[in-house]
Amino acid sequence: MVLKPEHQSFIDDQFAQLSAFDDLRPSDRLNKFPEHSLRVAQSMRSLAQKMGYDDNMCDVLYAVTMIHDIGKMDLPVEIWDFNERDENGAPLKPPESLKEHRRQHTKLGVERVKAAFPESWDKDPVLRLMCDLMLNHHEMIDGSGHFGKTDAELTREVQMLCICDAMDGWQIPHPHKTPEELAPSYILNNKMMDGRFNKTILQQFKDVILHQPKPSLSK
Numbered sequence: 001m002v003l004k005p006e007h008q009s010f011i012d013d014q015f016a017q018l019s020a021f022d023d024l025r026p027s028d029r030l031n032k033f034p035e036h037s038l039r040v041a042q043s044m045r046s047l048a049q050k051m052g053y054d055d056n057m058c059d060v061l062y063a064v065t066m067i068h069d070i071g072k073m074d075l076p077v078e079i080w081d082f083n084e085r086d087e088n089g090a091p092l093k094p095p096e097s098l099k100e101h102r103r104q105h106t107k108l109g110v111e112r113v114k115a116a117f118p119e120s121w122d123k124d125p126v127l128r129l130m131c132d133l134m135l136n137h138h139e140m141i142d143g144s145g146h147f148g149k150t151d152a153e154l155t156r157e158v159q160m161l162c163i164c165d166a167m168d169g170w171q172i173p174h175p176h177k178t179p180e181e182l183a184p185s186y187i188l189n190n191k192m193m194d195g196r197f198n199k200t201i202l203q204q205f206k207d208v209i210l211h212q213p214k215p216s217l218s219k
């Protein structure tokens with residue numbers, strides 16, 4: 001699988017667009033999209049190295065992961081910054097309906113790839129991988145994820161990204177979370193070992209996550 005110049009320029013362009021979209025959000029936003037994308041891509045590369053992927057494939061996985069969330073740009077910018085405190089200052093979680101709306105970004109990202117590469121998006125191996133990761137990165141192997149796909153329907157690379165992405169998302173501070181709940185070891189042991197993620201990959205991931213950059217705790 002070869003990362004061609006046209007892939008890299010698409011990735012660079014989409015990442016720049018994502019950064020510009022992110023700049024439209026409130027300055028006190030909890031999760032900056034470009035920073036999340038970079039951390040998850042680094043995590044994905046480290047996990048791939050640990051799992052024995054060759055250097056070329058590690059580079060491809062890094063590059064493709066950088067734009068796994070680009071479909072977020074095709075949803076209204078205001079849905080990404082729900083006020084997580086009520087009028088009394090008590091923590092408030094986003095409702096399920098809002099989460100469901102946000103999850104549409106998986107399909108919308110694929111539409112961007114199709115629009116840019118109408119002839120080759122479903123043939124070129126890099127583009128197929130890109131679409132696979134975009135579409136399925138919020139799945140759970142027990143079928144409890146966004147589209148209800150299970151283990152056998154999810155590629156190994158998707159299962160790797162599901163872990164890297166969820167770990168970063170769960171480390172982002174929110175009013176309803178305690179500092180202990182943001183620790184990677186807490187997340188691994190209390191949120192990731194319940195059958196929703198691939199346990200074999202998690203074993204490898206344990207060794208890399210402790211060395212990964214973390215979202216800042218201060219806003």
Ligand SMILES: [Fe+2]
Nearest residue numbers: 068069137138
């Ligand atoms: Fe996502």
Ligand SMILES: [Fe+2]
Nearest residue numbers: 036068069165
């Ligand atoms: Fe993500």
